[in-house]
Amino acid sequence: MAASFDSTFQFQRHLAAIVETAHDAIYSYDADGRVTTWNPAAERIFGYRADDVLGRPGTFMLPPDRVDEERELIARATAEERLQGVETQRIRADGAVIDVALTVSSLGERETDGGGVSLIARDVTSRKRAADAQAFLAQASAALETSLDPARTLHTIAELAVPLLGELCILDLPRPDGRLGDSVAASVHPGVAERLCEIRRRWPLEPDGTHPVSQVLRSGRALVVPDLDRTGALDPVAQSDEHRTFMLDAGYRCAVVLPLVARRRTLGIMSLLHVRADRRYDAADVELLEDLASRAAQAYDNARLYAERSQLARTLQRSLLPTELPAPPGLELAARYHAATTDVEVGGDFYDVFETDDGWMAILGDVCGKGPQAAALTALTRYTTRAAALHDSDPRRILEQLNAAMLRGNDELRFATAFVVALDAAAPDGALRCAIAGHPAALLLRADGTVETVGGPGHPLGIRPAPRFHEARAQLRAGDTLLLYSDGLIDVGAPEHTLETDRLAALLARCAGLAPDPLLDELERLASEHRADGRQRDDVALLALRRS
Numbered sequence: 001m002a003a004s005f006d007s008t009f010q011f012q013r014h015l016a017a018i019v020e021t022a023h024d025a026i027y028s029y030d031a032d033g034r035v036t037t038w039n040p041a042a043e044r045i046f047g048y049r050a051d052d053v054l055g056r057p058g059t060f061m062l063p064p065d066r067v068d069e070e071r072e073l074i075a076r077a078t079a080e081e082r083l084q085g086v087e088t089q090r091i092r093a094d095g096a097v098i099d100v101a102l103t104v105s106s107l108g109e110r111e112t113d114g115g116g117v118s119l120i121a122r123d124v125t126s127r128k129r130a131a132d133a134q135a136f137l138a139q140a141s142a143a144l145e146t147s148l149d150p151a152r153t154l155h156t157i158a159e160l161a162v163p164l165l166g167e168l169c170i171l172d173l174p175r176p177d178g179r180l181g182d183s184v185a186a187s188v189h190p191g192v193a194e195r196l197c198e199i200r201r202r203w204p205l206e207p208d209g210t211h212p213v214s215q216v217l218r219s220g221r222a223l224v225v226p227d228l229d230r231t232g233a234l235d236p237v238a239q240s241d242e243h244r245t246f247m248l249d250a251g252y253r254c255a256v257v258l259p260l261v262a263r264r265r266t267l268g269i270m271s272l273l274h275v276r277a278d279r280r281y282d283a284a285d286v287e288l289l290e291d292l293a294s295r296a297a298q299a300y301d302n303a304r305l306y307a308e309r310s311q312l313a314r315t316l317q318r319s320l321l322p323t324e325l326p327a328p329p330g331l332e333l334a335a336r337y338h339a340a341t342t343d344v345e346v347g348g349d350f351y352d353v354f355e356t357d358d359g360w361m362a363i364l365g366d367v368c369g370k371g372p373q374a375a376a377l378t379a380l381t382r383y384t385t386r387a388a389a390l391h392d393s394d395p396r397r398i399l400e401q402l403n404a405a406m407l408r409g410n411d412e413l414r415f416a417t418a419f420v421v422a423l424d425a426a427a428p429d430g431a432l433r434c435a436i437a438g439h440p441a442a443l444l445l446r447a448d449g450t451v452e453t454v455g456g457p458g459h460p461l462g463i464r465p466a467p468r469f470h471e472a473r474a475q476l477r478a479g480d481t482l483l484l485y486s487d488g489l490i491d492v493g494a495p496e497h498t499l500e501t502d503r504l505a506a507l508l509a510r511c512a513g514l515a516p517d518p519l520l521d522e523l524e525r526l527a528s529e530h531r532a533d534g535r536q537r538d539d540v541a542l543l544a545l546r547r548s
Helices: 002-021 040-046 064-078 125-144 150-161 192-202 212-219 241-250 283-319 372-389 395-409 501-509 516-528
Strands: 025-029 035-038 083-091 097-106 117-123 168-174 180-187 223-225 252-262 265-275 331-338 349-356 359-367 416-423 431-437 442-445 451-454 470-475 481-485 540-547
Touching (some): 025 040, 064 083, 064 097, 064 117, 150 168, 150 265, 150 283, 168 192, 180 212, 241 252, 331 349, 331 516, 359 540, 372 416, 442 501, 451 470, 501 516
Antiparallel strands (some): 083 097, 097 117, 168 180, 168 265, 223 252, 359 416, 416 431, 481 540
16 A cells, blocks of 8 residues: 555656656646646746736736637637647736647546646747748738839838738838938728828837837847836937827837848838737737838839939930920821830930921931940930931931941941921922932822831841932922821731731721821721731831921
C-alpha cells in the first residue's frame, strides 16, 4: 500500500515538474470558468502573473469576438471530446493580440470530480504572422503594380493597410515648404479619414515639431507610439484643440510610424493606428510594416517618376505641333493628333501650316520611331521646312533641302515621310503644288462628293542622297477639302488588314458637305469601326484644308 502511495506521489511530482517546465502555457478552469492553475509558461506567453489570474473568470484574455467561441470549446471538451490544434486568438497583458493553438480536455464530471477543463496554449503568432505577411506582401505588391498614377498609388497603399494592419492609415507627404499637410488616409470608420485629412490641411505638421510623424521624417527610422489612450499621451501629438478632440473621438490606442524611402529619398511618412481596438503593435509587426513601407515607397516613386516623364513627353509633343492653326484668307483648317498610347515616349507624327511669300504651305509627316531621337528628328523636319520655305516655296526643292539636312545628322539611320503642299488660296483656280516623300497619297473631296487621289509615295527622307520625290498638281475649288493623313489612320486594323485607300476614299465621301472640324470627327469615327479590337496601334495625324 505504501509502495503504491509513493508511486502515485512520485508520478504527481513528475507531472507537476513537466507542467512547471513546459514551453507551452498550461492552465485550467473549474466548472464555473474560473482559472484554477497557471503555469510559468502561461505567465511568459500571456504576461499575467498567477497571483493576478487565479480565481478570475478566464474571459479576461478573450477578444470580444472570441467569447462565444470559447464557450463552445469548453462545452465540447466537457462532453468528453478532446480538441487539439484549435487556432484562435488571445489578448496579452500589454494589450497585444496573439495567435495561439489550443488543446482543450475535460477534467472530469462536475458531480464527481468538480468538472472543468485543462487547456494547453502554444503561441503560434510568429509562424502565423510570417505566413500571413508573405501572403499579404505578395498581394500588396501585385496591387501596387496595377497603377502608375501617383495619386491612385497612394490611395492603394492606404486601402491595403486597412483593416488588416490597422483601423486607420494616413500617408503624409512633404509640401514644397517642408511642412506635412498633403495627406491620403483610409479608415474602417466612416468619416474618420476625411476628417483627419482636413485637419492636416488646416494644421500642417512642422518638420521640426514633436509630432511622431515629424520625428520619423527627421530620423528616418520607424517609431512605435504605444498607449495613446493613456492620460496626457495625446498632448505632444495634438496640433490644435480640434485635433485633440478628433483623436479622442476616433479612439486612438497606439500607432506605428514609418518612413517611405525610395532611392535614398524620404518621400513621405506612413502612420498606422489601432483605434477603438484592444490591439498593440510589437517588433514583429514593425518588421512586416517596414517591408510594406519599402515596397509602397518604391511603387509610389515609380508612379511619380512615370508621371513626371509623361508630363515632360506631353510638353515636348505639344512643342512639336502648332499651338494653333492660322486662318488663311479663303481657307478653313482643322487638324488632329492622337498618340497611339499614353506611354511616356514622344510620337513621330507632325503637321504644320504657315505663310510663305507666294501663299501658304502645309506639311504633314511621320518620323520613324519614338522617344528623344524621334522628337529631335521631328523638330529638325518641321523647322527645316519653315526655314527652307523662306527662300523657296517649291515643295520638291524643300524636300531636297530637308533630305540633305537629315543625312548630315542621321547617324542612326532614322528616316521620315512627308507630304508638302504649296497653295495660293487667292488664285482663281486654287492651284495646289504637291511633293511627296514616301507618304500616303492625299485625298481631295470635291464639293459634289466625289473623291480624287493626289500624289504617290516617292522615296522617304533621310535614306539616300538623291531620292526621287513624287510631284503632283491639283485644284482646290470652292467647297473642296484636301485631306492629309499619316499611315496610323489606314493601319487601324493591322496586321490583319489595313484600310485601303479606296475604302478610305469611300468613308471620306460620306463626309461631303461637312466643315473641316466635323469632317475629321466623323472620319475618325468611321475609321475606328475598322479596328478589330478597338485599339489604336500607331499615332495618327490629320490635316484638312477646305476652300470657302
